Amino acid sequence: MGTGQSATARANANIAFIKYWGNRDDRLRLPANSSLSMNLDGLHTVTTVTWDAALSEDSLTLNGQVETGAKLERVRRHLDAIRHRLGLDAHASVVSTNNFPTGAGIASSASSFAALTVAAVAAAGAQLSERELTTLARLGSGSAARSVPSGFVVWHAADRHEDSYAESIAGPDHWDLVDVIAVVSYQHKEVGSTAGHTSAHTSELQATRVEHAPQRLAECKAALLERNFDAFAEIVERDSNLMHAVMMTSRPPLFYWHPVSLDIMTQVRRWRADGLPVCYTLDAGPNVHCICTAAAADEVIARLKAMSGVDEVRAARPGGPAVVLS
Numbered sequence: 001m002g003t004g005q006s007a008t009a010r011a012n013a014n015i016a017f018i019k020y021w022g023n024r025d026d027r028l029r030l031p032a033n034s035s036l037s038m039n040l041d042g043l044h045t046v047t048t049v050t051w052d053a054a055l056s057e058d059s060l061t062l063n064g065q066v067e068t069g070a071k072l073e074r075v076r077r078h079l080d081a082i083r084h085r086l087g088l089d090a091h092a093s094v095v096s097t098n099n100f101p102t103g104a105g106i107a108s109s110a111s112s113f114a115a116l117t118v119a120a121v122a123a124a125g126a127q128l129s130e131r132e133l134t135t136l137a138r139l140g141s142g143s144a145a146r147s148v149p150s151g152f153v154v155w156h157a158a159d160r161h162e163d164s165y166a167e168s169i170a171g172p173d174h175w176d177l178v179d180v181i182a183v184v185s186y187q188h189k190e191v192g193s194t195a196g197h198t199s200a201h202t203s204e205l206q207a208t209r210v211e212h213a214p215q216r217l218a219e220c221k222a223a224l225l226e227r228n229f230d231a232f233a234e235i236v237e238r239d240s241n242l243m244h245a246v247m248m249t250s251r252p253p254l255f256y257w258h259p260v261s262l263d264i265m266t267q268v269r270r271w272r273a274d275g276l277p278v279c280y281t282l283d284a285g286p287n288v289h290c291i292c293t294a295a296a297a298d299e300v301i302a303r304l305k306a307m308s309g310v311d312e313v314r315a316a317r318p319g320g321p322a323v324v325l326s
Contacts, residue, residue: 006050007122011114011147011322012039013106015179015289017224017236017281018217019243020142020155022200022210029142030164032200033213034157036220037146038291040179041172041319045111047096049119055091062096078113078140082120085136092120100314106181106287109193113140114147118322130321134166142197150321152224154217172318175227176294180278182304183312184260185286193284196247196254203249209242229293233272233279236291237265240281247284258286260309271303 014037022032058076060067067075079092094116100106117137121128128136130149138145138155145166146153152174155166200206216239223232247254261282268280268290278292278300292300297315304313 004050004052005123005125006048006326007119008046008048008325009115009119009122009322010044010046010325011111011118011144012041012319013043013045013100013108013111013316014039014143014146014153014319015281015291016143016146016283017232017291018213018220018239019281019283021197021243021246022206023142023197024157024159026198028161028164029138029197030159030161031142031155031157032206032210034217035143035146035155036169036217036224037143037153037155038177038179039147039151039153039172039319039321040106040316043100043106043111043314043316043319045096045098045108045115046325047094047112047115047119049116049123050093051088051090051120051123052093053090055093058091058094060094060096063098074140075116078116079120081139082117082124082136086121086124086126088124092123106183106283106285106314109141110143110147113137113144114322116140117144118148118324122324131165131167132162133322135162135164138164138166141194143193148322151318154221168321169221170225172320175224175318177318178292178294178297178300179316180290180292180297180300180304181314181316182264182288182290182307182310183314184258184264184288184309186311196250196284199250199252199254200246202251203246205242205249206246209246229277233277233291236279236281237269244282254284256282256285258309260307261286261288263309264288264290264304264307267303267307271300276300
């Protein structure tokens with residue numbers, strides 16, 4: 001490997017409608033159940049990877065800050081997996097920027113590891129299928145598999161590495177949905193998702209959640225493909241509540257909801273009962289993703305901005321795939 005072979009890639013964050021929580025294999029991040037998500041246009045990570053035989057170790061610069069410790073170690077482990085797959089022995093310099101807060105309930109690891117994977121493979125001059133890129137991205141962060149394909153994406157649970165991949169079920173233009181994100185906290189969460197996935201099985205509710213997940217995914221996929229908002233809203237909220245019920249009953253328990261998160265969920269259900277097409281879903285954090293039709297977005301944004309405890313409101317439409325920029 002020569003010096004300074006670089007590539008830059010951009011990947012969007014995603015929001016899961018049917019959630020990933022818990023693994024059947026922690027090392028390979030093989031999920032306990034399949035999941036379904038939407039990429040979020042404009043909420044992205046841009047990452048440049050440079051393979052350089054002259055480097056003595058990997059380096060990571062994240063949002064302008066040189067990282068050491070756990071973040072660098074996680075990236076280094078992921079680069080090891082890519083080196084192993086591509087037969088490389090060079091170290092890499094990684095420079096990555098998110099245009100949204102890291103670790104506050106807008107999944108930053110998904111866009112980060114999707115962009116890292118696509119950039120690292122491109123910088124090595126390798127050509128891998130989208131399917132294989134999703135399996136590689138999954139090794140760094142499970143939900144990163146879903147940020148590689150375009151639009152609305154299903155990530156398949158499986159017992160073997162090569163069978164747990166993600167694929168697009170509809171492009172971004174299939175349904176004019178908007179994710180209106182009510183940001184209620186910028187704090188980095190105390191317990192990250194990786195630790196939460198390993199403790200999911202300590203909740204008695206997890207086995208039941210996983211058992212019925214294929215049925216929920218089938219219902220959600222059908223509602224999505226038919227653009228049936230009422231059916232979609234009901235299943236999305238139920239799936240989010242089930243994941244958080246598992247979190248709250250894990251040992252130790254994980255309480256990601258803030259009081260204002262609960263206020264928003266209550267209001268969103270009222271608004272929908274009054275005819276506004278909107279539903280909620282939360283990842284491992286307190287921010288509330290209010291999914292609505294494009295026609296309802298301005299109204300949803302205005303109502304959320306008027307609520308006490310909401311720091312900021314962001315909106316994202318369905319986004320495209322991870323792409324190489326240079």
